[in-house]
Structure formats: structure tokens, C-alpha cells
Amino acid sequence: MKYFSVIWSSLKRKKTRSILTILSILVAFILYGYLSAIRLGFDAGVEVSGVDRLVMQHKVSLIQFLPESYEARIEQVQGVDSAVHGTWFGGIYQKPMNFFSQFPVKVEEYLDMYPEYVISDEHKKAWLETRNGAIAGRTIAERFGWKVGDRIPIQATIWTRKDGNPTWEFNLVGIYDGVDKSTDTTQFFFRYDYFQEARSFGSGNVGWYWIRVDNPDNAAEIAKEVDQLFANSPAETKTQPEAAFMQGFAKQIGDIGFIMTAILGAVFFTILLVAGNSMAQAVRERIQEIAVLKALGFTHTAVLAMVLAESLLLACLGGFAGLAIAWTMITTMGDPTNGSLPVFFLPVKDVVIGVLLAVLTGLAAGILPAIRAQKLQIADGLRR
């Protein structure tokens, strides 16, 4: 700690250069914070997937339908606790850019399958009593300013009504919350019986099944058994853990994780060059001062540690400030897509990784200049 004033004063030697370097690191970490939150938004389904849940889809692709009758047969498989189906509705609210997902579901079975969606008894009762009733997640309700009692018209892109009308009108009877902030609260659910009755085609068919198993350790075995059950039928199935299904679903857009990692990799590599160059220049300019320190009795190791500490300080000042700003902006300004992402926050895990990245950046940027300072011969340094 007693060396801090010396290290700090070194940073003040060329204030403009230090400030610009810190600012470039700061911007990189703001970007890191935002990209982490966005990646989480895309991976939310994977992150919150239940280990005891499987997803069964058509063997050919997700857009092929499965018979509604499969449900009862799935539930007869040993180890299966319950099964409930879902179907992609894909409607538009007001304009196409107002994207959010909508699913027709069986109310009680679905809420039983997903206990992470928290809804009041009053809203649940209203949903059960209202045939065209729907519930929306808190995020999506706030995004569009919906409140219970509103009528929500959704324009169908797939499922037109029997009467030829493409517009489905739902009565918003409830708003659900998540058990924690990683729960997706951007979805919209309505009753399957209403959907089944009013849709113009595909009656008796559903999109996929969620299956809950008694023991997650047996999930792979049960998935295999379920698929065997429908082998050689007109609608063969592919069953996989929910996390794998969600990952595959997210990758339809692109490997977001890889894209984010590639962007951040390029950013951090550039930052490493900027900070490394800054430190190399700082040491080059101070050769004589470093020689004087050694002449006064500072050991080679102490000088190495001081240069590394200076580099660390530079990176941590920028990195920590960047993380703090990113966290504040994400918390106060919220999702830049206005709710298109199911969740949007900077998780603690990514903050910790950010802190480690800042430390690593500091060490990596400082190591070569520090070694140069360590190896400096006093007499050579004093002659400059």
C-alpha cells in the first residue's frame, strides 16, 4: 500500500495518455456488459430450462405437427410425470416489429409444468373462467402498457380463424411474474380450447410437447423410450432435454454466443494492444527513473511488481468503471430492444468474469514492459 502513491503518480505522468487509455478500456467494458446482457437474453431459455423437462418435437422439424392424442400415450411411459403440448402462434400485435411469442396452452397443466411463472389465484381463476382469456408476462404488459381487462387484438400469420377473420381478440385476464429476474416474462399465453375451436385448419394437431420426468437422471433413457413409442408412425418424434431444445431454437437466429464472443475477442485484443502500447511507452520514457529507483535500493522484482501494478491499476480503473456504468445503464435504461429480449440484465457471473478480464488485461498489457523494467541494468539506465 505504501507504494501506491508512487504507482499512482506514474499514471499521472502523462495524464492525457492515461485518461485516453482508461477511456478506451472503459468503453470496451461497457460493450462487454451490454453484450453479456444481450447474450443472456438470447440464451435465457437455455439458462432457465428445467433439468427435469424434456421437449418432444416432430422428427423432421419443429414446424411439422404432432397429434394431440400423443399426450395420453406419453404419460403412460414409466418415469414420465406429466406432459403438456404447446404450439407456435406467431401473430402480430399492431405492427411486425412488436415481436413477442404467443402460445395456446392448457391452463392448469401448463402452469403446473412451469412453476417459475407466478400468477395470482385471482388471475388464474379469471383465466379458467374466460374462454378467450389470455395472460401476459410483466415485461410485455409494461412494454405495451397493457392492464387486466384490456382487449388485445392479434393478427394471425399462420392460424386464421374459421370465419376467415385473421384477427384474434383476447381478453387480458392476468399478468404473470417470474420467480426471479432470469425468468422470461415477455410471453403471451391463451387457452388451447379456444384456439382449437376457432382455428381454420390443423385441428387436433399441436407443435410440440413438454414432458416432465420423475427423475432427471433417467431423462435420456425416457426420451429414447418415448421416441420408440412413436417410431414408424406418420409423425415420428425427437425428444431431447429442454436446454438442448432451447439452444437449437436460439441457434436458428445464429450462434449468438459465438458472435458475441467473436466481437468481444476482437475488442479485447484491440484493447490489449492499446493498453500494452501505453504501458510500453510509459516504461520507455521512464528508463532513467526506473534506474534511479533501483539505485536507491528497489529490487528488480519490486520494479517488476510496480510496473505490473501500474498496468493493473490502469486496466482495473477502466474495467471496473465500465462494468459499473454498464450495470447502471442496463438497470436504469433497460432493454434497448424495448422488450423483444425475454430477459435483460447483467448477471453476477458475468460481472465476476468482467472483473477477471480487467485483471487479465492489466497483467497481459503490463507483463512485457514490466520484464523490460526488471531487466534494466542500473548503470545503463542512468546513462540515458
Added chain:
Amino acid sequence: MADANGNLVEVTGVDKVFHRGSEDIHVLGGLCLKIPEGEFLALMGPSGSGKSTLLNLLAGLDRPTEGSVTISGERIDQLSERRLAGWRARHVGLVFQFYNLMPTLNAARNVELPLLLTHLSRTERKKHVEVALSVVGLNHRHGHYPRQLSGGEQQRVGIARAIVTDPTLLLCDEPTGDLDRKSSDEILDLLQALNQDQGKTIIMVTHDNDAAKRASRIVHMNKGKLTTDAAA
């Protein structure tokens, strides 16, 4: 601590050879020198005579190619790098021609630098700094940065930094080489006072005859050897 004969410094048969590519440059050859404790010695000679190289060997900043350098009974040419650094911190005060103060630290912080290597508390360090600055008459400028001080004042801060750990030996490399006559006299008065009042052993490299006359002994060097050695 001096040896039985009262010598604080004993240089015996020292050779120093620098290698520049395939060329060997012999800077010091078979040099022997004894310096009693409490002496103020001026080291003179033309450029390239080996004065600064000898000073570097005495300060433990460099090692002889041959021979030995013993200070306070300790063969410093045989110490490891780490122990040599510790030895320098405890026993040597260095004063440079161009002061070599840290431009980003104020006078007090510059003087405090060698104390950071000790186990003294912050308060104790502050006390030592105050004493050193008052010895050089600069207590009132402790908060000033080098750029805010004149050359003479910067050199006085340099001397305060050199004496703050109360070293055995004060080594000055042309301490007045960058100063005007008035400031030079002030610095030389200060060095003389440190020698006479506090018994500091001082070795000063200089080109200036007037400065050398302040010393108690003048040693001339030429081509890496001692040529004359006499009382001032």
C-alpha cells in the same frame, strides 16, 4: 563501520572491462584505493578516466571484472543482486548531477522514496523526511514538485533523499555540474557540513577545482588508474 585501520572503503586490484561487440574496453585497471571513515574525497580526472565507473562500483550499481570492493567490512562485489539492492538501501546515499528526482512526486515524496524500503510507519517516515528537508533547508517547500524548484533546490532535495536513511556513505556524481556558482557553493557548503558536523563519508566526482578544494582529499584519475592522491 570502518575496518581495524579506520578504512570504510577498500578497493583492491579492481579491473573493469566493458564489452562493445567484439571490442573490450578496459576502463579500470588494477585500481587500489582506501578511504577512511569520515573522509570527504574528491575524485577528479578527464572524461573517460573511469571516475563514474569507480563511483558505480562503490555504490554497488555495477560489479568489477576483477578485484574486490569492500565497504564496512563487506565484500559488495560478491553479494547477490537482491542483497546488493538491500545493501544499497541501507548504506549508500546517491546524489546525481541532474538530480534525478521523480517529476510526478513532490519534494517530500521524493525524499521519502528510500524510506519505502524500510519498515518505518507512515508517521515515522514523515518525521524522517521533515528532518532531512530541514537539514537541506527546504522544509518550507516540501509540497513543491521538481518543476517548481530551482536547480539548486532540486539538488538539495536530491541530497535530502540521499541522507534520509542516514547512510554510511554519500556518493555524489558531479553534484554541482548543472548549477551556477552561487547554487554550487550552497551545495558544497551543505556537503561540507554533512561531512564535518555529521561525520558522513563523502566521495564526490567532480571536474570543478573549486569544488574539489572543499574536500579533505583529492584523487586524480587518468585512463583507469589513480595518478595523484593528496590532501586538499
